[in-house]
Each structure stands twice: as C-alpha cells, then as structure tokens.
Amino acid sequence: DGGITQSPKYLFRKEGQNVTLSCEQNLNHDAMYWYRQDPGQGLRLIYYSQIVNDFQKGDIAEGYSVSREKKESFPLTVTSAQKNPTAFYLCASSLEAGHGEQYFGPGTRLTVT
C-alpha cells in the first residue's frame, strides 16, 4: 500500500521539551511538506522540501526544525522555542513541489502542558 505514515497519532509532552514527529512516504515523491492546523485557521505551512538534503522555511517556521536525509523521510522537531506548540500536525508529499496533488498523512495531535 502506497501512502504517508505519521507517528504517533497522539503525543503528549511537558513544556520545555523538544519533540520529533515522524513522517514517512513510499510514493517516491520528491516534495514533502509540514503543516500546522489550528481550529478555524486552515493549514499553515511550516517547512517544505523539494528534494533530498534541501528544505525551505514556510510561513510559520519559528520554533521548528526539519531534516531531509532520505527521500522517504521528513521528520519535524518541535523545539522548546515554539511558544504555542499544541496543535494538529500534518505531513504531505507531492510528485514535485508546488504542482499537482498533495497526499496527506493522518496527522499527529501534539499536546504540550
């Protein structure tokens, strides 16, 4: 089965801790994306990557970091610098950046207390 997997589905952390969200795709897509979704605010782009070993900041990158060491993997680290990290995080991929359908994972709901 081709698709995008995100783990875990639910994640709980204490304030001040860094946490890494996993995203893996077996669609052989070049482009991958991380979005944050808050109620009533749609999808906001955190980071995106066009190809391996390359990534660019999106609209709300502060307090987040990513890596793209492998084509199929694009993990997101939510650092302690992120002021309001509690949210639903979505990973997506597309054949090429900016064009065509984006395939989304099931999301990770992060709660920081």
Place this chain on the structure above:
Amino acid sequence: QQQVKQSPQSLIVQKGGISIINCAYENTAFDYFPWYQQFPGKGPALLIAIRPDVSEKKEGRFTISFNKSAKQFSLHIMDSQPGDSATYFCAAGGGGTGGFKTIFGAGTRLFVKA
C-alpha cells in the same frame, strides 16, 4: 497577493440540497486550484482540482466553477448527503508561489442535515 480567501466559514444544508463554497485569489500566476475534503481527526484528501484553462470541471456530484477574470472559483456539491459533512479547503498552487507552495483557504465546515 499570496492569500486565498474562502467563504463561508461554516455551512448547514439539508439533505438533497446544493452546497456552495466560494474562494477568491489575487495572484494571477496561480495555475492549479484543488479542493480538499477533511474528516475529523484525518488528513485532507484531494476531492477535485481544476486548471485555469477550463471554466468548469465535474466529477460525480462535485463541480468546480472557475472564473478567471474575477479570480474566483467555487465548489458545488449537488444532492448533498450527510456523509459529505466535513471541512473543505480550497487552495491555489503552481506559479505565483515561487512554484513550490500551495496556499490553502481557511476552510469551510459543512454540515448536511438528514
């Protein structure tokens, strides 16, 4: 110029009725306009998409109407069903975002009453 404005924020429709969601954009360099459907606790999934060289695209009960001169596009759901209750996002991508991003609208929560 990078925004995509979506309305209404929420919509209640009777079963069998027509649901209409509207979106507007400013940057004429956008060349790909998808609609995504999202159920609670799930990731969005592509519903239907259109390129600016056509004015309408229909897939089953779902139709996109595209008005290039007005820089507007809309989603029509005919014979709306309770199973259509979800959040719908319009988006714009391709040229105009540096070519690498898709800009999403804020979403419309649709509720179809049985």
